[in-house]
Amino acid sequence: MKYQQELKDSIRKALPGLDVVIAWSAGYDPLHATPHFIRREEDIDRLEIGPFSVHNLATYLPGLRGKKVGIVVKGCDSRSVIELLQENLINREEVTIFGFPCTGVVDQTKIRKALGHTGKVDFCQIASQTVVIGLGGEEHKLRLSKVLADKCFSCQYPNALISDHFVGEKISPSVQTEGDDDLEAFEKMPMDERFAFWQKEMDRCIRCYACRNACPMCVCRDHCLAESRDPHWLSQEDSVRDKWMFQLIHAYHLAGRCTECGECQRACPMDIPLLLLKKKMNKEIKELFQYEAGVDPEATPPLLSFKMEEENINEREW
Amino acid sequence: MPVLKGKELRIVGFLCNWCSYGGADTAGVGRFNQPTDLRIIRVPCSGRIDPLFIMKTLLNGADGVLVSGCHPRDCHYAEGNFYARRRLEVLHRFLPILGIEPGRFEYTWVSASEGQRWQQVVTRFTEQIHKLGPAPKIAGPAASETLRQMEAAL
Structure with missing residues (x-):
């Protein structure tokens, strides 16, 4: 992801004033990310954003009320944050929002269906609309558009609608289905x-x-x-x-x-x-x-x- | 009533205490003829009705659900039926996605003096439900059947 370094720098600057920053890092295999709780400076290096950043981290916010929390959001996640703010379930001054332009996340079910096998994944590379997945010594090529989540095709808000720090250039929604x-x-x-x-x-x-x-x-x-x-x-x-x-x-x-x-x-x-x-x-x-x-x-x-x-x-x- | 067995369907009505329940009472006192399929549940206000009451009623095998409250601007609690109107309209539009005919649920307003109107509402709604026939039932074992299977497994 292009803006990863910029995002890390932004978090590094804000971290001293925060108890925790919630983001994503690499999961148990190259096909999965996992929510990542950044408490110390060295945790920042493990942060990873990209098509596997599927989780909506806003789910954690109501449970962390009273703490100073930073959160990294995709466009869709930011709507959840707004809704939580609207209902007074979180306090605006306790939350620091990091936004980035999201170009879509994958749907693991689609990948599983395409590969027909969920064994150990050796590697996964994404280059220009193609996902190359190494599985049991074999290489599988999938078109990115075939494995993106359905919601991404009708996404109206790829950029965070609310943010304190926005990294990268805002992109316009690429609505493909009406x-x-x-x-x-x-x-x-x-x-x-x-x-x-x-x-x-x-x-x-x-x-x-x-x-x-x-x-x-x-x-x-x-x-x-x-x-x-x-x-x-x-x-x-x-x-x-x-x-x-x-x-x-x-x-x-x-x-x-x-x-x-x-x-x-x-x-x-x-x-x-x-x-x-x-x-x-x-x-x-x-x-x-x-x-x-x-x-x-x-x-x-x-x-x-x-x-x-x-x-x-x-x-x-x- | 054995005479009506098989001819009657099960319709549940949620009526607000102040207007529609009174209206139904007025209809009774006035001895207006009404179909007997409706079973009435009295609630304090149409605003008390959680749309999930209606959902649960339908899933548990009711053939129709009728909700009636005070006319808008006439609510005993000033604004309960305004909230109810929004919730019930959303429910009415949501039902088709589940494969439940939206006509199985209707909401309307009847005041305590409108005995005649109550007779009309009940008659028309009952006709509507009879036209739709008995509601499709959720397949799968009933509780007693599940218990029997569990016993057999032990």
Whole structure:
């Protein structure tokens, strides 16, 4: 990544005034990055940004309240930070934001599907739109556009929307798809097929709650409805009904708050297309209230306000 | 009622205490004929209704859900139904993605004096649900079946 050195210098300058800076470093193999907590100067050298910086680090912020925290954000992550600020879940003066122009991150599921094998990866090089992966003595070439995350193709905000230090040149969004193909295709399916689709998908859910834990906007932690016994929203049963209900709780509690960072779907070990529910919710919120979450720290979420006369809601007189 | 067995569907109504529940009462006192599919749950205000109540009701096998509150600007708590209106409209638009017919859920406003209107709302909504027929049920073993399997495994 071009701006890595510049970013390191910027963090080095700011680190004395901060308790911790959250960034990414190389993970357990060349295909994975891992969240990296920089506390001392020597930690800075291990920082790495690039197409493997998939994690939305904003998830850590509410848990670090009261500390002086620096955070490195992609454009999509910055929207989560804005949303957290908007809801007073973090304090602006405690957070130092480092932004950089993001050119897209990979989707590990797509790589896994392309290689059909998840053994030990020897090396990985990315040069001009091609990813070369060494696997078991063999070289695999993949086009970068084939393994980028879906969200990157409709990305409107590649630069951090909010930042104290921005390294590099801001880039303009390279929107390649108008609207959302996935959602549009899904909405063409007949009702009974959709119902069957979700039953099939939810049947695979193992109730690990990784989707919830990775979500930057799921801030209830120990008070989550999923584990509450009073009221008892979900049973301990391993049923499609309970698992589906949990996803609906998640989608509803994110109505008008979800920034579509895609962490829920990325974190899902069973590859359940959870983002579809959130995209649909956001689409309706946008149509009804012309509102997009995580863009303006001063805005009020649409479901926490009202108008006496709603422009887009027709009263049902019957 | 054995006479109606098989003919009746299960419709759940969430009614606010101050207007719609009163309206339903007025309809009863006025002896207006109404279909008997509706089961009413009284809540303090339409603003008390979490959209998840409706979701849970539908997933647990209800064929239809009707929500009714005070007319906008008439809320007993001044603004509860304004918030409810936004939440319920979002829910109404969200349902199709799950493969649930949006017509299985409706919300409307009925005041305590509108007994006649309540009769109309119930009749039309019940007709609408009967047109859609019984809701698709979630497949998979029921709790008793799961328990039986667990016992067999032990």
